[in-house]
Amino acid sequence: MQKKPNILILMADQLTALALPSYGNRVSLTPHINRLAAGGVVFEQAYTNSPLCAPSRYVFMSGKLPSRIAAYDNASELPSEVLTYGHYLRHAGYHTALSGKMHFCGADQLHGFEERLTTDIYPADFGWTPDWTRPQQRPSWYHNMGSVIDAGVCVRSNQLDFDEEVVFSARQKLFDLARGDDERPFCLTVSLTHPHDPYAIPQRYWDRYRHEDIDMPAVGAADVAADPHSLRLRHVSAMDDTPVSAEQVRNARHAYYGAVSFIDDQVGILLETLQETGLADDTIVLLLSDHGDMLGERGLWYKMCFFEGACRVPLIISAPGRFAAGRVSRAVSTVDILPTLVDMACDGNRPEAPEILDGRSLWPHLHGQGGHDEVIGEYFGEGTVAPLLMIRRGNIKFVHCPGDPDQLYLLDQDPHERHNLAADPAQAALLASLRLECSQRWDSRHLQQQVIACQRRRRFHYQAQSQGLRRAWDFQPFRDASQQYVRSHIKLDTLEAMARFPKVDGHGG
Structure with a gap:
């Protein structure tokens, strides 16, 4: 039986699969990710189950869909009793650590991780709770178009501050693991905040691209009719109040590509560290994102919808000694990661779980044995006032939201989702079956009531906690300088011998 592998999870924020050469992009420059993909398994049709930061991460960590764990929006609490891959892998004998962002809200800031190496970049309180009962009220703390209008070059940003700390801490952790005496395998999650907006990046990354080579959106706002959800997104992010020029769109995409190259450099640093520490041959590497970015497609920006730019994510799993390089065309999602990690830890002999998971292991896909071809999506955040639900199976994508016209796309024929076939008589039987499946899978009215009640409680909670002495939940890393x-x-x-890598015998005077 093989030794249990180490696991290194590399997570980017708001990185759409469509921005990577491994997924067909012809502009971005990502040599390190390209090499990882060339030697790994590339999941061509990987999706987030909820295109928003916190819900997508809770799903990724727990193997459960948002409605199962009340992961509604960016101010939702992840309850302590929810099991994550941190708990599962610790139970299997792993050392688990997190460096970077996971957007935990609430008092529990570990959720199965044995240690966290950094704080988070986003707040841990309930201050960003939406209000579905006031759809016309645009939250002051939410996205606006400043990220696009002001896109370009910067010398420094809080995101650069954060990501450089994250990578430094992760690199130091890898060295500590290599020179330490802990015999356990490790699972280290390194979660960066780029290429998330604002679209600002240092000159050296901007200059990797010629401005004239930056591609523009394939589908403009005028090329397709705006569905009701897109119109709500335009309102909640002030897109209609702030028109942007073609040059501002190109600037934002240029800076985004620069940020993608920044991510690639960080991936390269960490992969090099695996080599330097002698850990590379025993470590499975996963690269993925929490969700994508529309980048001006259909006139939309950021995420919060189930169009391909927002919900398609990269998923690359590399372990050349364990999985043959290849590409998987079946639709999978980040909810599938937890059972996959447990299979990796147990060499496919996964013990019975203490609960029912929504995710299904990618182990068969990794071994060329087929596997499932289905993604279920749920969105309960800003820009909607009722559950936004998605079924992706085969070449079909179906999006349903009570009160809105349904959306049906055949992605093999229409990859840019230009043609909504929900009103096409030729698709009437398919549409009817998908609507029936939705009604059997979800009670949308009950879900809507649950979301509104939860929002009301959290807004009240935040207002109360803001009175008098405020106790923050934000994670504070502790370092024992002694x-x-x-x-x-x-x-x-003794100290010098312990700290030096590779190890030497301490005989100095």
Whole structure:
């Protein structure tokens, strides 16, 4: 039986699969990700189950759909009792650690991770709770078009501050694991915030691209009729109040590509660290994103919808000694990651889970044995006032939201989703079956009531917690300086021998 593998999870934020050469993009420059894809398994049709930061991450960590765990929006709490891959892998004997973003809201800021190396970039409180009862009220804290209008070059940003700390901490952790005496395998999650807007990146990344080579949206706002959800997204992000020029669109996409190259450089640093520490041959590497970015397609920006730009994500799994390189065309999603990680930890002999999962393991796909071809999506965040639901199966994508016209696309014939076939008589039988499936799978009215009640409680909670002495939930990393570097209670030779890698015998004077 093979030794249990180490697992390194590399997560980008708002990285659409459509921005990577491994998925057909002809503009972006990502040599490190390209090499990872060339030696790994590329899931060509991978999706997020909820195109918003916190819900997508809760799903990815728990193997459960948003409605199962009340993961409605970016101020939703992940309850402590919800099991995550952190719990599952610790139970299987792994050391689990997180460096970077996971957008946990609430008092529990670990959720199965044995340790966190950094704080989060986003708040842990309930301040960003939407209000479905006031659809015309645009939240002051939400996206606006400043990210597009002001897109371009920067010297520094809070996202650069954060991501460089994340990578430094992760790299140090890999060295500590390599030179430490903990015999357990590890699962280290490194979660960066680029290429999430605002679209601003240093000159050296901007200059990797010629401005005239930046591609423009394939489908403009005037090329397709706006569905009601898209109109609500335009309102909630002030897109209609702030027209953008073609040059501003190109600037934003240029900066986004620069940020993608920044991510690629960080991937390269961490993969090089695996080689330097001698851990590469024993480590499975997963690269993925929480959701995508519309980048001006259909006149939309950011995420929050089930169009391909927002919900298609990269998913690359590389372990050349374990999985043959290849490409998987079946539709899978990030809810499938937890059972896959457990299969990796148990060499496919996954023990019975203590609960029912919504995700299905990608183990058969990784071994060329077929596997499922289905994605279920749920969105309960800003820009909707009722559950936005999606079924993706085979070449079919069906999107349903009570009160809105249905959307039906055949993606093999219409990859840009220009033609909604929901009113096509030739698709009447298919549409009827999908509507029936929706009604059997979800009670939309009850879900809507649950979401509104939860929103009301959290807004009240935040207002109460803001009165008087405020106790923040934001994670505070602790570093014991008394155990770092040179300290008088540790013999110098012993300390230097412990800290040096590769190890040497300490015989100095």
